[in-house]
Amino acid sequence: MAKKKKPTAPEQESDLVMKRELFCQYITQNSSTFGNGTLSYGLAYGYKLDELSREPEYEGEGKKLKKLPSEYDRACAVCATEAARLLRIPEVIARVRVLLNELLKDNVVDARLAEHIMQVDDGELSLSGIKEYNKLRGRIIDKTRDVTERFAMDDIRELLAPLPQERRDEIYAILTTAIAEAELLRSAAQGQDGHTR
Known part of the structure; x- marks a missing residue:
């Protein structure tokens, strides 16, 4: 052999x-x-x-x-x-x-989206596919408003909570410095307004 x-x-x-x-x-x-x-x-x-x-x-x-x-x-x-x-x-x-x-080419993504839309047995999956299709085609306009809010420090802490402690400390230091500078500028501006009157 x-x-x-x-x-x-x-x-x-x-x-x-x-x-x-x-x-x-x-x-x-x-x-x-x-x-x-x-x-x-x-x-x-x-x-x-x-x-x-x-x-x-x-x-x-x-x-x-x-x-x-x-x-x-x-x-x-x-x-x-x-x-x-x-x-x-x-x-x-x-x-x-x-x-x-x-x-991630359009034809492949479109085919997958069509699969989701045609999910007769899974109404939720089908509905999410239809919503996505309508959004992509511009048939539904997202009515969410861009609203600028005034954040309290607690809101900022909550938003930053998922970050590592070291990164949060850096951001808090930046915010504290920026707030102090803004307060000084506002105080100076108010002082000037008071002198000119």
Whole structure:
């Protein structure tokens, strides 16, 4: 029986490039794996996740019996880790962006919007699609008013609450300085008005 020839370094590199491209395609273009790095990696790199046992394995006996992750769980952990690693590689990130931008062409977006509008079984989804269509076509004018409000410090604190403390402190310092400057200018202007009368 003839021995199987080991792939050369260029062949291995070419195979890796093809698998990366498949990964990028699965994570951006496939409706069943879109945005799911674990499944995308599994398909691209030949893990047959749907064929693996989900039954946990056990090690030891009696009171020392230890439950181990299933074959499926172990494979998913590998796929998730490797997908996360791939998604930190600048070339992979760039390729994913290119593929996602291909999805954002008018004809593709219009087709997806049409799918939402035609969701007979899901009235809420259909209604949201119709609203979006009408907004895009200019058939409904957004009547929200642009109202400038006077904010109290409590309002500002509430708005800034999601920011990290360091950033909030920077913004509070800027606001405090700006308010102090404005008060000085207003006081100076009022003083001048008082002298001219």
